[in-house]
Amino acid sequence: MNQSVIARRRFLLASVSLMAAVPTIGCAQAYSGALPWSANANGSPKPVDPAGWTYFTPEEVAVIDALVDRLIPADDLSPGGKDVGITVYIDRQLSGPFGNDSWFYMSPPFQEGYPGQGVQSPVTPAQRYRKSIAALETYCHGAYAGKGFAQIPPDEQDRLIGQMETGTLQLGKLSSKAFFQMLWQNTKEGFFADPVYGGNKDMAGWRMIGFPGARYDYRDWVTKYNQPYPLPPIGIKTHPDWS
């Protein structure tokens, strides 16, 4: 960060009183007479501890590991989805606000509209994963002589994923296409989100495409048109040299 920005920040901090009067009206906050600053109070995300599972059962972990390893297979561009932590990422997301749709408008009545009206399902992401994985396992046990998705050959796995993508695979009452879309979106998130969320281990996703991550200041490279950016990626809590 350049000096002038830091100097200006000091100036801004010095020029207003940090002792804001904050009387309370009900639970609401009233602010008057000064900026109510308390730096860094809202907190950065807590890094995910990769040990254990918060939502998935061990059987579900095996299925998701196998799925994300086909969606992001290991090759010379990056390790596979499982090894970069995508299953861990999805598990933590499903036990958080994303998993239970708590931010969304979930009031009934639920009715099917036309596609342009967007998602109209009362099924939360956590429920969708649980039910779709169970239905996929039931399907595989029937079609592959008792084997689960994780046990069938990779080209069969790819074939089933392809059928989910087009929605032609029957997975109980839920649409296999809707499950694929959610899984693929979450897989990309686990591959490319900041490593604090449990995926993108060693910034493998960012390295694959050459994204420098959370660097935040590119002023020295703006006019270096068409020249490769020289620095490796950094995360909001991590740097490749620190681990």
Next chain:
Amino acid sequence: MVKTLPRKDVAIVGLGWTGSILAYELTGAGLDVVAIERGEWRDTATDFPPAWAPDELRYGVRLDLFQRPAQGTVTLRNNMSQTALPVRQFVSFLPGNGVGGAGVHWNGMTYRFLPTDFKLRSHVTQRYGAKAIPDDMTIQDWGVTYEEMEPYYDKFEKLAGISGKAGNLNGQIQPGGNPFEGARSSEYPTRPTTPTYGPSLFAKAAESLGYHPFHVPSGNLSESYTNPLGVTMGQCSYCGFCERFGCGNYSKSSPQTCVLPALMLRKTFEARTKCNVTRINLDNTGKKATGVTYVDAKGEEVYQPADMVLVCNFSFNAVHLLMVSGIGTMYDPTTGKGTVGRNYAYQCDSGVALQLPEGTHLNKFIAGGAIGMVIDDFNGDNFDHTGLGFIGGGNMGATVTGGRPIQQLSMMPGQPSWGAGWKKAAKESYQTVYGLGAQGSSYSYKDCYLDLDPTYKDPYGSPLLRMTFDWKQNELKMSAYITAKLEQIAKAMGAVSTHAAPRKGNYTVTVYQSTHNTGGAVMGDDPSTSVVNKYGQSWDVPNVFVFGAALFPQNHGYNPTGTVGAQAYLGADGIVNQYIKSPGALLHI
């Protein structure tokens, strides 16, 4: 029991761009002002310092700073014969929430509308004849001219420190600026931003085809700047985490960086957060507001008496508040009578993807939300529409705002969608695929409107706002025409392949388009076709003023906030210099 608080001169609903501007101007005139804001207090140091601002998952994907649909949403249908269903997750547009409003996480593209935009119906009629306007199209003049707006545009640009290059200074065309813009009284307060690689290629190609590229007027500042309120901003670092994110560098124009540090020092101002205004209270004549009622975070209902109520809670939220408060007459699309909810419009966006030769390094992660090069050659009525079969147009150009991998990894169509093939294509595309965009106008129609949903309710028990909206032939033809022009520029950029995606089909809420929702409480000079006058003053309840893009009679080919900010200053001028001295209707008909 509703708790009643001591009276204030002014109650402002919502503390975003317009709320903070009005609060500053009215406290400056000696009034005692409370701003009541639904969301939390927000500031740079607490909420989005550089330490964790660049977090794509949290802000870009999970939308941490935005209104959560659980707090309230809208319902949507394309036409009156359908059943509207709730927008359960925001995707197409993303309303703000919390102090600063959408001003915290906007891009910062800060345009002025064209002089002809302000007199759209009379201009089109004069140039092409009344038949050029389809029967069901309800476009109208603004009731204010560009010339009247000019000093207020100037004021907003100086407040926000906008970086740009004038194209028309007092009638003199300036090299490097936008030659189509209305005459400006002064140069932009800060010099234009430096284009990154993609926009530089666009500018060269556009120029080679005879067009007139110029720098996006940017609220991502090219240099440090101290505004007339004494607040200092820093230089943008091209961090590439701009729209959807707060700026950790104090470089993006926002209420936080431009107004609040000065406003908060005023003893006659109070910001009250986590309080959701549920209605404007009227006296028994129905012609005078007595204050507002809100629900605080504990669920307690509170009545705040006030002499004036300013509705600053963002476009369609403002329309909703008027409707549930019974201010004005609801629009009826079958008769065309009534005004509240009439002329809802949007932005008819489209794009062109292009692939540059292998080995190119676009470095799209070096970017800002408003840093790019654009042309206005196909905007508004800057080109002859004779024989084209449509009216309107759009601003278009190179404005890629980042290389964030979850949401901005663009590939040409036809690539593998997952697996090893996808990985290879993703790696190759990341540095070579660029996208150009067009922001087309969205004109208003008889059957595109807002009203209250018969079924769905918000957490406070009010009916949700219902949107009835779809794309019409005029807009689809316009989009096809200007997107084809854009594709020609893409080809001239040296693309090995291009893919044009004009707007097609029905309006959907499943892809992000823009948060440029307009209309529903439109301004004008005739109470039978407008809800407020040019000052934002309600025709029906003169101590209620409405601000924001709800006032636009139709939407033009630009982002709205330059005009929203300018109109807020025009309204403030009317209140301070006329209304305070003699309260009552500012314009008589």
